[in-house]
């Protein structure tokens with residue numbers, strides 16, 4: 431089991447700082463860091479312009495850096511054990527590939543909106559599993575966005591940085607991600623989830639009841655299916671909107687379908703579009719209900735909503751897998767469990783659990799044992815409190 435604790439979090443900073451000193455024979459001046467995230471509720475609703483309820487976790491990416499006098503960026507990646515170099519004035523989409531496309535994309539998107547972006551020397555290190563569904567990519571983007579903002583003396587709020595980070599990933603890296611990951615990485619508060627409206631980008635912090643911890647359990651199974659099925663679900667939602675708009679022109683996204691309209695509207699949809707819409711509309715409702723349950727400390731209700739979300743993702747949205755369903759059943763039987771659901775795009779990947787803080791170790795041991803008997807290997811577990819969003823601090827001399 432790997433456990434998230436503050437020691438691990440500090441180690442991204444330390445690893446970035448030590449790598450900087452070795453690579454550049456100088457001290458870094460600043461360290462920017464940004465966390466990964468897990469979504470507690472609101473699966474596959476971001477691209478339908480709904481609401482989501484992610485939390486930042488205690489795993490992060492740290493960038494130790496020193497501003498330069500020119501527009502050159504030189505970066506050492508600790509995780510990839512590679513260096514990259516680019517001139518901000520010369521960036522165009524496609525000109526930088528691999529991991530360096532993420533920081534380059536951030537510099538490019540800041541420059542695209544007319545900002546004067548300064549170069550830097552940097553070392554980047556992270557402990558978020560890469561490609562593991564906890565959004566290491568948004569953490570890299572947001573940490574570099576903070577670094578470029580400071581190095582360039584820019585006056586941009588965190589939410590704007592998050593939007594520019596998303597633009598970087600969409601247009602420079604070429605990944606069609608939503609806005610959730612960047613906003614929660616940039617704006618989260620310790621101890622709270624973040625209720626985010628993916629249409630207006632309004633958000634507010636929702637404190638988690640004390641005594642609960644977040645446990646992420648990963649199947650370790652990565653399915654080729656994921657991106658093709660993800661794109662298929664997006665197309666199905668678009669097609670459902672086109673058909674529903676013919677009935678009710680006020681419907682521009684599935685966000686516009688009210689729960690009361692569901693039964694009458696889904697009659698106009700062929701299978702499986704009716705099921706897809708039922709998931710999205712129900713899931714948005716569950717985000718609001720979960721927010722209220724968290725705020726009122728209604729622990730049992732939170733659990734019911736999480737299991738209902740999982741059933742909906744499994745049966746109506748059809749993005750679960752045998753491994754994910756098995757994890758959910760094992761979690762349901764394990765000590766300390768409040769609730770569990772698959773999180774992220776599905777088809778392998780992870781489940782998120784809320785667990786009584788005193789029982790997290792027993793919980794993980796119990797689920798791991800059962801999973802190993804069924805699948806021959808243990809799930810990877812991350813235990814975390816709701817963490818703070820991105821921060822930047824000077825390196826003490």
Ligand code: ADP
Nearest residue numbers: 509528529555556560561562563564565566567
């Ligand atoms: P995730 O679900 O973790 O966000 P992605 O495929 O979206 O997975 O992003 C992973 C990519 O982000 C990596 O391939 C790499 O290019 C970049 N990345 C993530 N973490 C780091 C890191 N610590 N250092 C450099 N690049 C990173």
Ligand code: MG
Nearest residue numbers: 565566567568
């Ligand atoms: Mg990502």
